[in-house]
Amino acid sequence: MPKGADAAAGNLNPPDTGRPDADSFGRADARLEAHNLALKNPEDLREATRGADLRIIQLATGGFEGLLTHAQVGGFSLSAGDFGPDIRARGVMNAELVTIGTMLDSSGEVSQWDYDVRPGDIIVFPKSVEQEGRYTGRSRYVTITLSEQELAAHVKTEGRLQESEFWTRIRRFQPSEAQRASMREYLARRVLQLREGKVPLSAAGIDFFRRSVLEAFVGCIAGEVQDDREEQYFRGARLVRDVEDYVDALRPGRPVHISELCSVLLVSRRKLHRAFQDTIGVGPMAYLRLRRLSAAHNALRSGRMAGGSVTQTALEYGFCDLGRFASYYRRIFDEAPSETIRSAQLRGVRPA
Structure with a gap:
């Protein structure tokens, strides 16, 4: 959990404990929980996605601030961040699970490894792979983290995507302009929904939420991957x-x-x-x-x-x-x- 973060503004009154406070939405027995964390220094972004261990270096002058949201449904996690100014991030996204992410917006340039990343590009980070990136200006991102098995089950009719090996390599996908615009808009609405605490409570509603978020990424990937079978x-x-x-x-x-x-x-x-x-x-x-x-x-x-x-x-x-x-x-x-x-x-x- 990022250190030094205070609870995000909202309809909560967190205790003054000196530790990071979190907004918890949903019901524990429904297995959907979301937490907002206000970012006040780069170190707060260390766990930018669930299970990440990143080293964050601020590259530009000015106060660092933003908002980080984590949501969990069983072994499936969604993380969303909104932060600035410029940083370099390096480290393992998750030692055990696959992470898939996209930039919703950036007022500057974003690079991941040796290539530039546009808002709407989709990046696959296999488990245990070290990532390195540079983010300039104000940046907004969304990631999901899950097992190779859960991914394979979700796409078991999509040819190559159903093979576990597909998710063991670093990959970048560049959807069409229409696809990336639709995906970014959809994910932005889902993140806002979580941050406002507007979550389904029934098991069926929660499962639909999880499937919808996963499909926003996988649907674009499936459209990019050609399969001849x-x-x-x-x-x-x-x-x-x-x-x-x-x-x-x-x-x-x-x-x-x-x-x-x-x-x-x-x-x-x-x-x-x-x-x-x-x-x-x-x-x-x-x-x-x-x-x-x-x-x-x-x-x-x-x-x-x-x-x-x-x-x-x-x-x-x-x-x-x-x-x-x-x-x-x-x-x-x-x-x-x-x-x-x-x-x-x-x-x-x-x-x-």
Whole structure:
């Protein structure tokens, strides 16, 4: 844990112990916890990612400051940092686990080993590999840390990515401009969600959160890695039916991520997307979002709001951006979530 860091400003009142204080969000029994740490000197960034042991040297004049966030779900970790001014960082990211990271923004230049890094580039740091980097200006990054086995399980339909050896080499991926913009925006919203303490509490909601963050990286990597082996699957309409049958068999309303479908049905992301576009005219992510919206709508109509609020209901059904949730909701149902609740109350429905 970084030394000398004080608790980040927020809705907490940390004790004055002289040790780093942390904001803890979520419930321990739900296995999702997040901590914010205010950075006041370069040494506070020593554990820039969970398990890292970095030597940080400040390269520019001025007070060092920033914010570091760690989140943990089982053996999966997310870390996000926002700091400045210039530093050099050198050391092992994690001795036992793979780390995958990207820069969200930088007001200066960033280099990793011998090459320049642009915001949206994805870097794979194998376990035990020493990294060295230089960051100038103000920098924002996000990393995830997990085992080779968990990575292989998440991408077991993606050819080379499912081979453990793939994750034992240093790699850099450069997604398209559209992909990198989408990934950066998505991860920035997820980090903000954690920092504000807006986290799902149910096991299904937490699993969807973990899958979504992992997919933000892996989806871009899969698009960059060419694999010549034949894919196994079927005709499009049959695949769509199999997806619907699988989702229907789950607990009503449980959010389902595209990575889960690929793993269960043994189909690549590209094949799944093509099947949905050819069969029903929308992609699988859009279709799953419509199903989650429908489930949330039913919950609000019947008084089964998670945590008794629209906010928590949205989080439990996999919507981290409440503004977008409200926009999607109104577009489909022609009313705001609050209007659905009022209509239910007029019908005599009371929260369960």
